[in-house]
Amino acid sequence: MRASSVNQIILKTLEQDQSHLTAQQIYGRIRDNLPAVNQSTVYRALERLAHAGQVSVSDMGLGAAVYEAVGGEQHHHLVCQECNQVITIDDAAIQALFNDIERQHDFQVVTNHLILFGRCSACRERMPE
Amino acid sequence: MRASSVNQIILKTLEQDQSHLTAQQIYGRIRDNLPAVNQSTVYRALERLAHAGQVSVSDMGLGAAVYEAVGGEQHHHLVCQECNQVITIDDAAIQALFNDIERQHDFQVVTNHLILFGRCSACRERMPE
DNA sequence: AATTATAATGCAATAATTTGCAGTTGCAAT
DNA sequence: ATTGCAACTGCAAATTATTGCATTATAATT
Ligand SMILES: [Zn+2]
Ligand SMILES: [Zn+2]
Ligand SMILES: [Zn+2]
Ligand SMILES: [Zn+2]
Numbered sequence: 001m002r003a004s005s006v007n008q009i010i011l012k013t014l015e016q017d018q019s020h021l022t023a024q025q026i027y028g029r030i031r032d033n034l035p036a037v038n039q040s041t042v043y044r045a046l047e048r049l050a051h052a053g054q055v056s057v058s059d060m061g062l063g064a065a066v067y068e069a070v071g072g073e074q075h076h077h078l079v080c081q082e083c084n085q086v087i088t089i090d091d092a093a094i095q096a097l098f099n100d101i102e103r104q105h106d107f108q109v110v111t112n113h114l115i116l117f118g119r120c121s122a123c124r125e126r127m128p129e
Numbered sequence: 130m131r132a133s134s135v136n137q138i139i140l141k142t143l144e145q146d147q148s149h150l151t152a153q154q155i156y157g158r159i160r161d162n163l164p165a166v167n168q169s170t171v172y173r174a175l176e177r178l179a180h181a182g183q184v185s186v187s188d189m190g191l192g193a194a195v196y197e198a199v200g201g202e203q204h205h206h207l208v209c210q211e212c213n214q215v216i217t218i219d220d221a222a223i224q225a226l227f228n229d230i231e232r233q234h235d236f237q238v239v240t241n242h243l244i245l246f247g248r249c250s251a252c253r254e255r256m257p258e
Numbered sequence: 259a260a261t262t263a264t265a266a267t268g269c270a271a272t273a274a275t276t277t278g279c280a281g282t283t284g285c286a287a288t
Numbered sequence: 289a290t291t292g293c294a295a296c297t298g299c300a301a302a303t304t305a306t307t308g309c310a311t312t313a314t315a316a317t318t
Contacts (some may be wrong), residue, residue, distance in 0.1 A: 039304095093229055118225075133284080192306060262317075
């Protein structure tokens with residue numbers, strides 16, 4: 001992957017701004033600095049960065065995919081399907097599973113921002129079953 | 130959730146046809162029987178069925194989301210990002226993780242068709258690092 | 259500095275998905 | 289059977305995402 005200008009700006013944007021930005025949000029912020037950029041360029045740059053492991057892409061149940069810079073400490077999320085609450089979980093348990101899979105299936109998992117959907121405790125109390 | 134006609138047809142379609150159909154493929158098959166159906170109705174019916182746990186929705190790295198009927202035996206997949214090979218894995222290890230999460234975070238995971246991306250052994254041999 | 263190969267971009271067309279809103283239908287309670 | 293409510297649907301528009309192809313920028317090689 002080349003050191004293209006859009007790559008650099010996307011990474012800087014994702015590191016500076018809040019996490020979990022949509023492609024359109026990233027596109028908007030980039031246009032502030034680099035007005036001529038095309039949207040397909042942003043989508044393709046995000047795809048490249050995701051494939052290279054520098055950003056994560058996730059469907060968190062919003063309308064659009066969200067992107068996040070992948071730093072040293074990885075994390076994952078639980079998303080409540082009822083109230084949309086987002087819980088952050090650390091990497092340890094997840095990596096244990098990934099290691100198991102790597103041993104059992106000889107497959108190197110690179111998923112770096114896992115989203116699991118379900119129901120939080122409050123929503124289960126509020127509406128059991 | 131009501132017993133709407135579109136719900137029934139979608140479930141029948143997913144059970145009869147091959148797995149991992151896109152919304153457009155489902156839409157196409159439904160139109161064969163029920164020509165007047167609108168595509169947004171199909172999307173919303175799929176969303177309902179997914180929320181009810183009767184079908185799974187997954188991004189498997191194709192252009193579009195894929196849907197599958199959820200039967201008694203659940204399964205999950207590993208998808209190679211290089212060669213697009215799809216490996217099916219069984220539920221045991223995954224449910225163990227989900228149980229851990231449920232204990233540690235008091236969060237009931239309902240994800241029923243987990244997709245993990247990575248690199249298969251052949252691709253790692255072919256292009257190490 | 260010129261050449262070359264490949265990655266990255268712009269542009270426009272297309273595809274996939276979501277949404278607002280008005281109207282319809284299924285279902286339960288009178 | 290009638291009523292009433294909420295779920296479901298159709299339609300059109302908007303949003304989100306992907307793709308083909310010609311052009312440009314980057315980095316390595318000569
Ligand atoms: Zn995150
Ligand atoms: Zn909740
Ligand atoms: Zn499957
Ligand atoms: Zn592979």
